[in-house]
Amino acid sequence: MNRFTKCLATAGIASILGVSTVASAATDLTMYYPVAVGGSLTKIVDGMIEDFESQNPDINVNAIYAGNYNDARVKALAALQSGEPAQLSVMFSIDVHALRNLDAIVAFDDLVSTDAERKWLDSFYPALMENGKADGKTWGVPFQRSTIVMYYNKDMFRAAGLDPEKAPTTWAEFASMGKKLVKKDGSGNVEQWGAMIPSTGYPYWMFGALTKQNSEVLMNQAGTETYFDKPGVIEALEYWHDLGNKHAIMPSGVIEWGTLRQNFLDGKTAIMWHSTGNLTTVKNKASFDFGVAKLPGNRELGSPTGGGNFYIFKKSSAEEKAAALKLVKFMTSPEQAAHWSKATGYMGVGPGAYKTDTLQAYVKEFPPAAVARDQLEHATAELSTHEAGRVRKFLDDAIQAALTGQMSAKDAMTDAQKQARSTLRRYQ
Amino acid sequence: MLKRFNLKAWLLLLPALSLLIAFTHWPTIRSFWRSVTWARSDAAPAKFVGLENYEILLEDPVFWKVLENNFWYAIGTVPTSIALAIMMALWVNSKIRFTGLLRLAFFTPTILPMITVANIWLFFYSPNIGLFNQLLGLVGIDGPNWLGDPDIALSSLMIMTVWKEAGFFMIFYLAALQTLSPELFDAAKVEGASAWRMFRKITFPLLMPTTLFVLINALLNAFKLVDHLFILTKGGPNNASNLLLYYIYETAFSFLDSYYAATLTVVMLLILAITALVQMLLIDRRIHYR
Numbered sequence: 138m139n140r141f142t143k144c145l146a147t148a149g150i151a152s153i154l155g156v157s158t159v160a161s162a163a164t165d166l167t168m169y170y171p172v173a174v175g176g177s178l179t180k181i182v183d184g185m186i187e188d189f190e191s192q193n194p195d196i197n198v199n200a201i202y203a204g205n206y207n208d209a210r211v212k213a214l215a216a217l218q219s220g221e222p223a224q225l226s227v228m229f230s231i232d233v234h235a236l237r238n239l240d241a242i243v244a245f246d247d248l249v250s251t252d253a254e255r256k257w258l259d260s261f262y263p264a265l266m267e268n269g270k271a272d273g274k275t276w277g278v279p280f281q282r283s284t285i286v287m288y289y290n291k292d293m294f295r296a297a298g299l300d301p302e303k304a305p306t307t308w309a310e311f312a313s314m315g316k317k318l319v320k321k322d323g324s325g326n327v328e329q330w331g332a333m334i335p336s337t338g339y340p341y342w343m344f345g346a347l348t349k350q351n352s353e354v355l356m357n358q359a360g361t362e363t364y365f366d367k368p369g370v371i372e373a374l375e376y377w378h379d380l381g382n383k384h385a386i387m388p389s390g391v392i393e394w395g396t397l398r399q400n401f402l403d404g405k406t407a408i409m410w411h412s413t414g415n416l417t418t419v420k421n422k423a424s425f426d427f428g429v430a431k432l433p434g435n436r437e438l439g440s441p442t443g444g445g446n447f448y449i450f451k452k453s454s455a456e457e458k459a460a461a462l463k464l465v466k467f468m469t470s471p472e473q474a475a476h477w478s479k480a481t482g483y484m485g486v487g488p489g490a491y492k493t494d495t496l497q498a499y500v501k502e503f504p505p506a507a508v509a510r511d512q513l514e515h516a517t518a519e520l521s522t523h524e525a526g527r528v529r530k531f532l533d534d535a536i537q538a539a540l541t542g543q544m545s546a547k548d549a550m551t552d553a554q555k556q557a558r559s560t561l562r563r564y565q
Numbered sequence: 566m567l568k569r570f571n572l573k574a575w576l577l578l579l580p581a582l583s584l585l586i587a588f589t590h591w592p593t594i595r596s597f598w599r600s601v602t603w604a605r606s607d608a609a610p611a612k613f614v615g616l617e618n619y620e621i622l623l624e625d626p627v628f629w630k631v632l633e634n635n636f637w638y639a640i641g642t643v644p645t646s647i648a649l650a651i652m653m654a655l656w657v658n659s660k661i662r663f664t665g666l667l668r669l670a671f672f673t674p675t676i677l678p679m680i681t682v683a684n685i686w687l688f689f690y691s692p693n694i695g696l697f698n699q700l701l702g703l704v705g706i707d708g709p710n711w712l713g714d715p716d717i718a719l720s721s722l723m724i725m726t727v728w729k730e731a732g733f734f735m736i737f738y739l740a741a742l743q744t745l746s747p748e749l750f751d752a753a754k755v756e757g758a759s760a761w762r763m764f765r766k767i768t769f770p771l772l773m774p775t776t777l778f779v780l781i782n783a784l785l786n787a788f789k790l791v792d793h794l795f796i797l798t799k800g801g802p803n804n805a806s807n808l809l810l811y812y813i814y815e816t817a818f819s820f821l822d823s824y825y826a827a828t829l830t831v832v833m834l835l836i837l838a839i840t841a842l843v844q845m846l847l848i849d850r851r852i853h854y855r
Contacts, residue, residue, distance in 0.1 A: 211818050239821075337799060338799065390714050391713035395796070396691040399694060530815070541715050
């Protein structure tokens with residue numbers, strides 16, 4: 138019996154009995170959901186939703202796949218504005234300030250009521266909660282979360298005379314090992330690069346790793362200030378620029394995000410920095426022996442977290458909010474999180490997930506699956522401010538201007554800081 | 566009698582008119598209104614701010630950059646696509662073998678969606694694994710970073726656009742060519758005119774109505790088509806390939822600033838309206854309609 142007939146039947150029986158249909162009707166939830174790395178993600182979420190519905194027959198979930206993070210936010214907000222139902226959504230973890238400025242979401246602290254629920258809200262890795270918090274409350278619950286990790290081609294390490302079990306751990310090692318991994322043909326053209334760090338798509342994200350490794354952060358927790366022109370931040374950009382020029386272990390100029398994975402799989406680069414969300418795909422497609430390691434550090438190790446959080450919308454009834462909370466709790470429960478992590482490469486969002494049999498067995502068989510988790514102790518929040526899109530773009534443009542040699546790192550970052558400061562003035 | 570006739574006419578116009586008003590005129594008015602208001606966020610009520618948004622626009626370096634880019638983009642793509650379209654149309658209109666296959670080949674890029682094309686070309690342009698640089702590598706040239714170099718990113722977009730558009734315009738020229746009366750060419754041949762002279766004095770002038778139509782469409786497309794930016798460059802590096810419409814999208818949906826986006830939209834509408842008017846008025850006089 139499909140949902141429609143079920144509804145009809147319920148309504149029919151209810152009206153025969155003369156009771157209010159409201160009491161017996163199921164709660165309908167509409168959830169918007171982004172697919173950031175493509176592939177079979179939708180099938181995996183569908184399966185999880187089906188499990189949830191069979192455990193909670195009184196809740197119907199209508200999951201709408203809405204493109205990338207940007208599209209998902211646009212569509213969910215448009216639905217809300219036009220009065221269409223939408224009770225929850227997975228959206229960019231860094232959208233929290235924008236969503237609060239729009240007065241679109243509710244804090245989870247105001248929804249949880251029992252001790253068990255409070256404990257659940259406390260069960261995630263603290264690093265993953267950073268982007269979801271503002272004004273002392275939690276607005277986003279981690280779900281589709283990642284960090285940046287270093288994928289490297291062990292065969293190439295062997296061919297270059299390097300120990301394939303020892304990935305570079307410092308900036309200096311990264312540059313010197315990178316040099317050994319560069320291979321040129323007879324006429325001096327590069328056939329194989331030492332490393333690639335993508336600088337389109339999400340340059341600010343990669344840069345968040347480099348700045349954290351230099352013991353700097355890009356913004357304050359309230360999202361009202363940025364620190365783009367601090368000496369340590371500028372130094373991080375200079376190092377990135379040097380990798381493509383002075384050290385020549387990467388192509389100079391910008392490196393495309395979208396084709397990087399293919400470059401790595403085709404053996405055009407020995408190392409790539411990329412989201413853990415790629416792990417399962419790389420595992421399935423790599424024809425060579427590859428390793429995954431934490432990113433190298435300078436003053437310390439570091440990577441920003443990334444990805445999507447669950448948000449619950451304000452414009453919904455109390456029953457809908459309770460049902461939405463139930464769904465979020467289900468999707469982030471250790472068993473589901475473990476299943477999700479194994480299927481995609483995204484992180485298990487709490488320590489509980491890594492204690493399940495599923496992930497313990499998987500990590501034993503495939504140790505790279507735990508690298509993202511191990512790196513969490515060095516993680517920092519992803520760039521997230523008020524006017525996030527605009528501020529992000531100031532930084533993206535500055536990074537690209539420096540990498541392509543249009544401006545020096547110092548000038549580019551000073552400019553970006555000036556622009557960001559004047560944009561954020563209103564929020565201070 | 567006359568009154569009833571009018572009513573009927575209005576009734577017939579009604580469906581088209583209501584759609585036009587609902588989806589073209591009303592949104593235009595709303596955009597204009599929005600461009601003179603501002604609010605801290607979408608949750609707060611908007612207040613009238615006069616031309617403040619336009620003052621911000623005049624001082625916005627990215628706005629001037631995308632305008633300049635759009636200018637070069639139009640100059641780079643429109644005449645080239647038209648010239649190519651005419652050449653291809655003349656070729657597939659001549660009596661050679663395999664014209665069917667040729668027409669199909671030229672038209673293929675048109676039937677592919679822009680997003681698909683961009684995804685294919687993303688891999689053509691990729692510096693290390695890409696087709697172009699591998700071909701250049703065969704002859705010993707170290708190819709450029711097509712999409713990553715700010716000096717050539719916009720040109721790379723133009724090349725793809727010309728490839729995509731020329732086949733579409735060819736269809737219009739091909740249709741026009743087949744309506745031309747062969748007697749004119751027979752007469753010219755009798756007079757001993759060269760092929761180039763025939764093209765210059767007969768074919769090209771008679772194709773002018775088509776050219777005007779294609780020119781307007783190509784120019785509009787230069788402003789309207791930005792699908793490929795989403796895939797190829799996202800306007801980067803550092804806005805080197807950003808175009809006006811993409812900047813509007815970024816402003817509205819990434820920066821969530823619908824007021825400034827409306828301001829940019831009004832500017833774009835003005836540019837398009839003026840372009841179309843100038844074309845209609847100036848070029849129309851010099852066209853032979855039959």
